[in-house]
Amino acid sequence: MKDLVRMRTSLKEEIERILNEQIKMEAHSSAIYLSMAAWCDRNGFDFSAGYFYKQSNEERNHMLKLFNYVSDMGGHAISPEVTNVPQEFDGFRDVFELALQQEIAVSNAINRIVGQARQLNDFATDQFMQWFVKEQIEEEYVARRAVELFDVIGEEGVGRYMIDKAIPKITYGDVEAQ
Amino acid sequence: MSNTLPLTELFASSKGATYQCDTTNRIIIQFGEARVSLRISDFLTFKKRVDSVDIHTMIFNTDDAYDVEIIDAPRTGHLFVLSLCDLIALRDLLAGTRFVLDLNTLLNERIYSSLVY
Numbered sequence: 001m002k003d004l005v006r007m008r009t010s011l012k013e014e015i016e017r018i019l020n021e022q023i024k025m026e027a028h029s030s031a032i033y034l035s036m037a038a039w040c041d042r043n044g045f046d047f048s049a050g051y052f053y054k055q056s057n058e059e060r061n062h063m064l065k066l067f068n069y070v071s072d073m074g075g076h077a078i079s080p081e082v083t084n085v086p087q088e089f090d091g092f093r094d095v096f097e098l099a100l101q102q103e104i105a106v107s108n109a110i111n112r113i114v115g116q117a118r119q120l121n122d123f124a125t126d127q128f129m130q131w132f133v134k135e136q137i138e139e140e141y142v143a144r145r146a147v148e149l150f151d152v153i154g155e156e157g158v159g160r161y162m163i164d165k166a167i168p169k170i171t172y173g174d175v176e177a178q
Numbered sequence: 179m180s181n182t183l184p185l186t187e188l189f190a191s192s193k194g195a196t197y198q199c200d201t202t203n204r205i206i207i208q209f210g211e212a213r214v215s216l217r218i219s220d221f222l223t224f225k226k227r228v229d230s231v232d233i234h235t236m237i238f239n240t241d242d243a244y245d246v247e248i249i250d251a252p253r254t255g256h257l258f259v260l261s262l263c264d265l266i267a268l269r270d271l272l273a274g275t276r277f278v279l280d281l282n283t284l285l286n287e288r289i290y291s292s293l294v295y
Contacts (some may be wrong), residue, residue, distance in 0.1 A: 001186050001198060001200065001282055002198070002200045002203065002281055003281070003283050003286040004198065004203055004205070004218040004279065005279050006283050006286060006287075007218070007219060007282050008202070008218045008219055013219075013222075050206075076219065076223075
């Protein structure tokens with residue numbers, strides 16, 4: 001008897017499900033960053049707005065990368081429904097703390113996928129997800145550094161203006177550029 | 179069941195049976211009077227639809243609208259109109275079928291693959 005399930009896809013159902021969950025999470029992250037960009041624009045933090053627009057695009061690209069993978073492997077990639085996107089934030093610092101929390105949540109989710117892929121001997125997905133593991137090192141670094149700037153520069157006086165200007169200059173692994 | 183194509187029975191219950199056709203790569207569901215032939219991806223979609231029905235609401239909501247559930251079998255043009263008992267029986271049939279499909283995958287992976295050169 002032919003193995004119709006395996007002929008359709010090499011992805012196990014559980015892996016397909018968690019990859020689709022990750023697609024949804026990346027789409028949600030992209031939407032949150034877009035909302036943060038708009039908030040920064042409304043409140044005069046122009047450079048930070050640019051930073052969040054860029055982040056939003058990156059998250060969407062991550063989503064597409066996962067989406068293409070699921071489709072290429074014969075799986076059913078689900079175009080996600082994005083809801084519950086916050087539109088208001090308590091303050092400038094709060095925006096960046098929330099961004100860091102979001103990145104940490106994404107890292108944890110990616111680690112869970114890798115763990116599950118290894119448990120199910122899905123080495124293709126494990127290998128594919130390694131790009132995301134590396135990417136999250138950078139994403140978390142940048143988000144953490146942004147929060148750190150609030151302590152290093154301070155919010156008093158022209159502090160917020162200075163922080164806003166410094167945000168887009170944060171890069172991972174190149175101290176000279178900062 | 180009369181069919182010119184060779185079918186392998188996957189699972190049978192008192193309400194119906196499912197078969198696999200290796201010529202057309204399709205799963206055939208015989209449930210009551212209904213008989214549909216689905217591609218494997220459509221079978222999995224159909225199973226998800228059947229599994230996603232909120233049985234609890236069907237049991238406890240007295241509104242007539244909750245007496246039956248209408249589920250579309252993808253790309254067959256067939257609508258299943260299911261009472262609560264039908265729904266549970268269909269779920270049982272599809273779950274049994276899925277188990278056999280997974281068992282077949284496991285057998286192919288562990289035993290038969292080594293015979294393919």
